[in-house]
Amino acid sequence: MKEKEIIEYMRGELGSDVLDVSTPHERRVFINIRPEALRRAVEALKRKYSALRFITISTVDCGLNFEFLHHFHVDGVVVTLRSMRPKEENILESITDMVPAANFIEREIADLFGVKVMNHPNMRNLILTEDWAENKRPLRKPLKGILPPQARRVAESLISMGCVAPVSRFIERKREAAGLPKTPPFAFTDKEDMKEMHGIIKETSLSEKVGFNWEKKRLRYR
């Protein structure tokens, strides 16, 4: 089967940069890759398949991330390289130097979503007027995750502290006055317990789904 051959080849070329693959039906392959591996993936396809034909690039604003879908035709099979980039990065690496037909669609993506296409040879507005406001792109949505505003603080506190009720000095004082410890023995009162708790959460998709930034210890949106 051609689909299987393509998948095996790409896995061999990209190794762990292939996150997962799917073949929803005959002659259709999706290859999810790390965004940093996009150009290497295109290079690999070009190297192996001389009849490779570029179809187009689709872009989806998923709220927190941009999903880029680079579609190619390989010997009767449509192969899509799917990569996600956080919207805060706001970039897409150009492949126009390798695939000249990508030139216009990359400019269109830049126009409609306000994405910076890196190393494009001729980055000018394609559809929008040259004086179009940078911050008002027709297809760009606000940076927004899955949680409604009322639920954000709870989720943030759950992941960062392992406790959904924030610590307050007032309550700490009242607890002490009643002969209780300032806080009960929560994981956040012990560095090692907290490290364990965070490690366990990181091994699940919870923080990714809510859009939690581990460096800043807060949601990527408020």
Place this chain on the structure above:
Amino acid sequence: MVKYALFLGCQIPMRIPSVEIASRRVFERIGLETVDLKGYSCCPEPIISRLLDKTGQLAVSARNLALAEELGLDIMTLCNGCYETLLEANETLKHESEEMLQINKILENYGKKYRGLIKVKHVVEVLYEDIGVKKIRECVTKPLKIRVAMHYGCHLYRDLSGDIMRKPEMMKKLTSLTGVEIVDYGLERLCCGYPSMQVDEEFSLTHRLLPKIDKMIEAGAEAVVLTCPACTIQFETGQILLRERGVRYDLPCINIMELLALSFGFSSRDLHLELHRGAILRLIKKVEGD
């Protein structure tokens, strides 16, 4: 002596610690030994985490359950939400071997293992089944002369036996031991609206909380007895928010553990009941006099 690992959860110790204070006083008086779970975390919160990521929810619950297993003790929760989350996680992991394998693969990286050795019980069950009505009645030294309405909370109806009224009935009987008069108001089963506050404040307040309070007041209740901290927060802050909508109610809220402690003779001052946000002072005055 009856002994349990005490799962305090988040809301009680950090927002309504008077419930924790009352619980500890009551446990000591009735001879119920508890051990705090060192290093525990949120159960986790049953609404957001369950909807978003089942594996994440199970992994965090399993870690908490494993902490109690290390102590060789069953878990007792004071909070309805923690009860349901931990009970369901315990049942899922005990009976779904694939889930258990997947979760243990995560826990083992941190030296933890869930074995499925313990039970999860709500404090109402422990008081009713393990301590017993007789012992609790003996401890009541100051019967309370007030009329109360019961709010059991949705999660208290969850029961492995399928008998959804098992724990609410236990709660009602325990409440009646304190000497209070319980008034029926017909909307006991209606949710207080806490979960819907996350998405629609108007619906939550006017279609859930308000009809309940209307009926409670109509039935002559002077206070509402609860066991769930989330419901307590909804009743207390909800009444404040309802004022902006032209509805002025000041129905005091009291947790069943606080009610028991008062009936055992502990003073409201000792229990720090002033930590409630509602009209608790009016209730205290009624119970303790001027």
